[in-house]
Amino acid sequence: MPFPPGGGVDLTARLLMEPLSKELGQTVIVENKGGAGGIIGVEAMSHAPADGYTLALTGVGTLTAGPHLRKMPYDPMALSHITRLVRMPFIVAVRNDLPAKTLPEFMELAKKTEIRWASGGIGTSQHLAGELFTQMSGLKMVHVPYRGTGPALNDLSAGIVDAYFGDPATLGLIKSGKARAMAVTSLTRWPVLPDAPALAEAVPGYQAENWYAIAAPPKTPGPVMAVLTNAILKVMADPVVKAKYEEAGLHPATMPRAEYVAFLERDSKTWGDVVAKGNIKIDES
Numbered sequence: 053m054p055f056p057p058g059g060g061v062d063l064t065a066r067l068l069m070e071p072l073s074k075e076l077g078q079t080v081i082v083e084n085k086g087g088a089g090g091i092i093g094v095e096a097m098s099h100a101p102a103d104g105y106t107l108a109l110t111g112v113g114t115l116t117a118g119p120h121l122r123k124m125p126y127d128p129m130a131l132s133h134i135t136r137l138v139r140m141p142f143i144v145a146v147r148n149d150l151p152a153k154t155l156p157e158f159m160e161l162a163k164k165t166e167i168r169w170a171s172g173g174i175g176t177s178q179h180l181a182g183e184l185f186t187q188m189s190g191l192k193m194v195h196v197p198y199r200g201t202g203p204a205l206n207d208l209s210a211g212i213v214d215a216y217f218g219d220p221a222t223l224g225l226i227k228s229g230k231a232r233a234m235a236v237t238s239l240t241r242w243p244v245l246p247d248a249p250a251l252a253e254a255v256p257g258y259q260a261e262n263w264y265a266i267a268a269p270p271k272t273p274g275p276v277m278a279v280l281t282n283a284i285l286k287v288m289a290d291p292v293v294k295a296k297y298e299e300a301g302l303h304p305a306t307m308p309r310a311e312y313v314a315f316l317e318r319d320s321k322t323w324g325d326v327v328a329k330g331n332i333k334i335d336e337s
Contacts, residue, residue: 053082053084053109054086054090054091054092054094054097054110054114055090056084056200058201060140060219060300060301061090063300066082068266068284069081071287072283075283089114090110090113090114091114091118093108094108094114097267100269101269102132103272104279106269107266107267108267109137109264110131112180112263112323113175115131115265116319116320119320120324120328121175121333121334122175122334129316131270132268132269132270133267133312134265134266134267134277134280134284135265135285135288135306136263136307137263137264137284137304138302139261139263139305140220140301141236141237141242142177142217142219143222143223143226143235143236143248144234144237145215145216145222145225145232146158146208147208147209147213147214147215147231147232148229148231150232155235155251155253156254158234159189159254163191166193167193167194167214167215168194168213169193169196170195170215170216171216172197172200172204172218173198173199173200176197178217178262179195179332180327181217182195184260185237185255185260187329187330188258189255201218204216205221205222205225209230209231216231219262220244220300220301220302223244223301226245233247233248235249235251235253235254236251238252238261239252239259240252244301263305266284268280289304
């Protein structure tokens, strides 16, 4: 688990742990090994024996956007990719006292005054989703990067920033009344927040979804990959497991390996274009 406890990625792993243990007849343990936007944990997995006993959760930052932002200590496409597990939109949440109450009002306000929007850090999928929105909408909003979801959520609830492009962890803040959902980044409205419009309703064609996947070390043997893939796909198709993911705002979205690898290539191009157009760089000095 290449991130600290808490947040959507960690929850994805922990919801999979028990049913996968039962399906494989093996004890599955979630070991949190965070740092460098998930890269440290995925790199550790990439050096593990290719025997199927060490897996890692992966995502935009560690597979498709990361290579456009920094030199990676592993080849993302050389990993033994199993499947995407879940997908979910980002939530555009705003401080409670922001004058704009609707998406059109929010965009009009952004034309007249400085909107400070937060993300979990430079180069994160949250940042890139917000950057894509400003590029497509032409709005000049100010990005305020944080060192993770927690600090960003704290400052949003305190009214220090105006908006936040966040993962499902933002739902807690919204449900507790400490922030408002302005929009979601999926192409259409999201059943979890049915009253929040899709940004595409104001910016046609805009879409930015987050996703988490699972991979094994490079050159994991075919028979081992088949066992893992079949077990994970079976678990993720179980109605009870699916319901638990949906309750957490994580939509199960598995796909066959060949389809998933093609998806990775498309996603990499999307974020590579955003990084190039926005001239986004990570200072690792």
